[in-house]
Structures are given as C-alpha cells and as structure tokens.
Amino acid sequence: MWLNMIVASTILSTAMQIDWNSILTLIFWALFFLYFFTDLPQKAQFMRYERGVFLRLAVIEGLVKESIAKVKSYLARLGLANADKIIDSSLENYFAIEPVSIEPTDIIKRLDHIISTNEDKFKRDLERFAQNIDRDRLNNIAASLAVTSALYTVFKILRHYYLLGKKFENWILMMQLYLLLPQLIKELMPYVKAVETFVKGVPIGDSAGPIVAFKLAGLAPRIDIEEDTVYSVVEIEGRKVYVVKARGPGATVGKPGKAVAKIAEMLNCNVARIITVDAALKLEGEPTGLVAEGSGAAIGDVGPEKIEIERTAVKCGAPLDAVIIKMSSEEAIKPISKEIVDGTEKAYQVVLDIIRNRTKPGDNVIVVGIGNTVGVY
Amino acid sequence: MNIALLDVDFTDVLLIIIALLLVVIVAYIVSNGWLYTRSRRRTENLEDKPAKIITVISCKNNDYTIEREFQEGDFIGKVADKCPKCGAEMIISKIYTIPLESGQKPYKQSSR
Ligand SMILES: [Zn+2]
Numbered sequence: 499m500w501l502n503m504i505v506a507s508t509i510l511s512t513a514m515q516i517d518w519n520s521i522l523t524l525i526f527w528a529l530f531f532l533y534f535f536t537d538l539p540q541k542a543q544f545m546r547y548e549r550g551v552f553l554r555l556a557v558i559e560g561l562v563k564e565s566i567a568k569v570k571s572y573l574a575r576l577g578l579a580n581a582d583k584i585i586d587s588s589l590e591n592y593f594a595i596e597p598v599s600i601e602p603t604d605i606i607k608r609l610d611h612i613i614s615t616n617e618d619k620f621k622r623d624l625e626r627f628a629q630n631i632d633r634d635r636l637n638n639i640a641a642s643l644a645v646t647s648a649l650y651t652v653f654k655i656l657r658h659y660y661l662l663g664k665k666f667e668n669w670i671l672m673m674q675l676y677l678l679l680p681q682l683i684k685e686l687m688p689y690v691k692a693v694e695t696f697v698k699g700v701p702i703g704d705s706a707g708p709i710v711a712f713k714l715a716g717l718a719p720r721i722d723i724e725e726d727t728v729y730s731v732v733e734i735e736g737r738k739v740y741v742v743k744a745r746g747p748g749a750t751v752g753k754p755g756k757a758v759a760k761i762a763e764m765l766n767c768n769v770a771r772i773i774t775v776d777a778a779l780k781l782e783g784e785p786t787g788l789v790a791e792g793s794g795a796a797i798g799d800v801g802p803e804k805i806e807i808e809r810t811a812v813k814c815g816a817p818l819d820a821v822i823i824k825m826s827s828e829e830a831i832k833p834i835s836k837e838i839v840d841g842t843e844k845a846y847q848v849v850l851d852i853i854r855n856r857t858k859p860g861d862n863v864i865v866v867g868i869g870n871t872v873g874v875y
Numbered sequence: 876m877n878i879a880l881l882d883v884d885f886t887d888v889l890l891i892i893i894a895l896l897l898v899v900i901v902a903y904i905v906s907n908g909w910l911y912t913r914s915r916r917r918t919e920n921l922e923d924k925p926a927k928i929i930t931v932i933s934c935k936n937n938d939y940t941i942e943r944e945f946q947e948g949d950f951i952g953k954v955a956d957k958c959p960k961c962g963a964e965m966i967i968s969k970i971y972t973i974p975l976e977s978g979q980k981p982y983k984q985s986s987r
Contacts, residue, residue, distance in 0.1 A: 518886065518890065519886050522886075522889075522890075522893075698945075698947050699947065699948070699949070699950060700928055700945060700970065700972075701950075701951060701970050709951060712951055712952055717952060717954075717966070746950065746951075746952070747950035747951070747952070747953075832972075833926070833928055833971075833972045834970065834971050834972065835971060835972055835973075836971045836972070836973055838971075839969055839971040873949070873950045873951060873970060874950060874951045874952065875950055875951060875952025875953065
C-alpha cells in the first residue's frame with residue numbers, strides 16, 4: 499500500500515517535471531513573442547485606459563446632473579414654472595467668440611462689447627423668465643446657472659476627446675485623459691458645492707475682497723454707479739475714501755473697472771491712490787489666508803475691467819496698490835473658511851495702513867473690493 | 876550529502892525562483908492596492924468633512940456678540956435684532972465655516 503503510493507508519486511512527479519519544463523518554455527516564448535512582436539500590450543493598456551476614462555467621465559456626468567438637480571430644486575422652491583427650459587437653454591447657449599486678435603486696435607473695446615452683450619442677453623432672458631424675483635435672487639440664479647453651464651462645458655469637452663480617442667484608437671489621447679481626470683474630478687467637485695452655496699447665499703472664498711470693502715464702508719449708503727456695482731463714501735482720518743464693490747448680497751462680481759473710471763471722472767482725476775483688494779491663487783504649500791501687498795490691479799477678469807483700472811491710474815497719476823488674500827482655487831468657490839475670514843481682517847488693516855501712511859488728509863482714495871459679493875452687503 | 880545537494884535538478888531551482896518572484900509581485904500589488912485605497916479613503920474623508928456654517932452677530936457698540944448656525948437669508952451687513960444689553964442695532968459681522976468635529980451633528984439644511 500505505502501510502497502504503491504510512493505511509486506505512483508515518483509512516476510507522477512517525473513511526468514510532471516517533463517511537462518512543467520516544456521510548458522514553461524512554451525509559455526515563455528509565447529509571451530516573449532506576444533510582448534515584443536505584437537501590439538497586444540498596447541491594446542490591453544488601451545482597453546484599461548478606456549475603461550478608466552469611461553468610469554471617471556461617468557463621475558463627472560454625475561456631478562453635472564447633481565448640479566442641474568440643485569438648480570432645478572432651487573427654481574422650483576422659488577415657484578418658477580418651466581425651469582427645465584431655462585436650464586437647457588443656459589447650458590447650450592450664451593457662448594462668446596473671442597474677437598480678432600491679429601489686429602490689436604480696439605481689441606479690449608471689442609472684447610468688452612462681446613462680453614457685455616452676452617451677459618445682457620443672459621440677464622434679460624432670465625428677467626423675462628423670472629419676472630417677480632428681486633435682483634439679488636436673480637443674481638444668485640444667474641451664478642448657479644453659470645457654474646452648472648461651466649461644469650457641463652468641461653464634461654462636453656472631455657467626452658469629445660474620449661470619443662475621439664476611442665474612435666481612432668489614439669492611445670496617447672486616452673492615456674492623457676486617464677492621467678488628467680482624477681485631478682480634474684478633484685477640481686470640479688467644489689463647483690457642485692458652489693451651486694448650493696450660491697443658492698443659499700453663503701459668502702465664498704472669492705468674497706474676501708467685498709468683505710474687506712464692507713469692513714471699510716460699513717452700512718454707509720450704497721450708491722449705484724454701474725450695473726450691479728455700487729460705491730460708498732466714508733471718511734477715514736481725514737481722507738475721503740470711495741469704496742467700490744459689487745452690489746450685494748446677491749452673487750455678482752459687478753463692473754468694478756468701469757465704476758473706478760466713472761468715479762475718477764466724477765472727481766476730475768483728483769485721486770491720490772487706488773487700492774484693489776482681491777482673493778488670489780496660492781501656490782501649493784502656502785498657507786490659506788496669507789495677505790500680501792504689491793503693485794498693480796488685483797483683479798482676475800479677462801481684461802476689460804482690469805485695463806479700466808490701470809488706465810484710470812495712469813491717467814490720474816495715482817499709484818496702484820494691490821492687496822491680495824491667498825487661497826486655493828477650491829477654497830475660492832467653497833463657503834468661506836475661518837482662515838480666509840482672518841485674512842480679510844489682516845487685509846483690512848493693511849488697507850488702513852496704506853491709507854494712513856501713503857496718503858495725506860484731504861486726499862481722495864479709491865478702494866475696490868474685487869470678487870463675488872454673494873452674502874455680503 | 877554534498878553529492879545529493881549538487882544533484883538537484885536545475886529546473887526545480889528555476890521553478891522555485893519563479894514561484895518566489897510571483898509571490899513577491901503579488902504581495903507588492905496587493906499591498907500597493909491596499910495602501911492606495913486607504914490613502915484614497917483618507918483624502919475622501921478630508922474632502923467630505925462635514926462643515927458647519929456659523930453666523931456671528933455683533934452689536935454696533937461692540938458690547939455683545941452672539942454666534943449661531945447660518946440661516947438662509949443671512950448675509951454680512953444684515954441688520955438683525957436689537958441688542959439685549961444696550962438696545963442698539965445688531966449687525967451680522969462674520970459668516971464662516973468650521974469643520975465639524977466627530978460626535979457633533981452634521982450640518983442641517985435650514986428649514987425650507
Ligand atoms: Zn449692545
């Protein structure tokens with residue numbers, strides 16, 4: 499019995515040994531050929547990338563749907579009928595085409611014209627749709643629609659490249675998407691939160707500039723000067739300070755550049771200093787809420803508003819100070835954090851120092867709080 | 876004894892080496908995957924940390940301050956109730972979010 503088993507196992511093992519040897523060699527050579535002389539590894543990798551991109555795109559599509567649902571429920575809560583129509587039309591429409599740039603004459607004027615035409619059209623359509631809604635709520639609706647539309651545009655572009663890559667088996671395109679998407683998803687997540695924030699009217703990180711303006715102006719009367727833009731006049735240690743900000747507490751950035759130009763015109767260019775306060779992007783590793791001071795116009799628009807401030811400063815010979823409060827791009831659209839609120843207090847002190855030390859009593863000073871004024875009067 | 880050792884089949888040694896390599900690779904992949912999901916979970920936790928929005932209301936004469944949870948309709952600069960100490964107007968001076976520590980109730984949506 500025992501002997502029998504031992505004999506059997508020896509026979510088996512010798513048989514296995516022979517088999518193993520040849521099988522291993524065969525497998526080795528087969529793999530060698532498949533790996534080095536065919537496109538199979540690339541194909542396998544392409545399939546993996548394709549799967550990964552598909553799944554991540556589904557996540558982004560989910561984000562788009564989530565934000566659409568949030569806007570829809572907000573519109574329903576305000577008692578507005580046919581919300582679907584306005585959401586659909588704002589998702590696809592209202593694109594702006596960049597003006598010709600090889601002929602630089604008037605390019606800013608043309609760009610400004612195109613942007614304001616587009617914004618006007620959007621606001622008019624919204625007004626027509628939501629007739630008895632006050633301006634602040636209208637601005638909140640506009641901001642949440644704009645965020646949703648931005649999300650949708652990003653999704654559309656990514657889907658375009660995914661489908662192109664799949665159609666032409668362009669594995670470089672697919673690989674780029676595969677590597678890029680996790681970071682993009684992380685950056686797009688806060689946008690969905692932003693919709694909710696605009697709907698509720700909570701200040702966001704980008705509201706840091708308007709908050710500093712509020713600290714300066716307090717509850718002084720807000721005087722309309724441009725569309726969605728106001729200014730207040732306060733006296734600080736003998737100086738007349740013109741505080742410019744977007745009209746709160748709705749979600750809007752206003753037109754601070756044009757407002758500054760108008761105020762300077764109103765004062766016959768008798769302006770001692772122009773101070774801009776804005777939220778700025780921090781580098782990875784820098785602390786949130788850090789306040790820094792420099793020169794120039796601290797404003798992150800595409801150009802028309804910034805150039806107005808710069809031109810006004812040059813025309814009036816007024817030094818242009820920039821005070822920035824640093825934060826990440828995520829924090830800029832999330833509800834404002836404690837660190838940024840502390841930063842606004844520091845920025846306020848910096849602005850006061852500039853007014854005290856670099857202007858004389860009797861001077862006119864313009865302070866501009868740049869940013870979205872959601873939740874700030 | 877020595878002869879017996881030298882007599883070992885070379886393919887056996889190769890097999891053992893391949894098997895060992897396989898075990899190492901599998902262990903590496905598994906541990907990597909585990910670490911990846913763990914770190915992923917940690918960042919997701921950071922991301923979705925529930926936050927509470929606080930509204931700070933202070934008296935014009937700076938003698939009284941209250942903090943409460945944010946309610947829809949609050950904005951910085953809104954004139955709220957009268958001050959219980961001096962009767963002057965109270966103004967919302969700050970709104971900010973703080974991360975909720977564990978054990979606290981997550982942020983509740985204000986009444987609709
Ligand atoms: Zn009081």
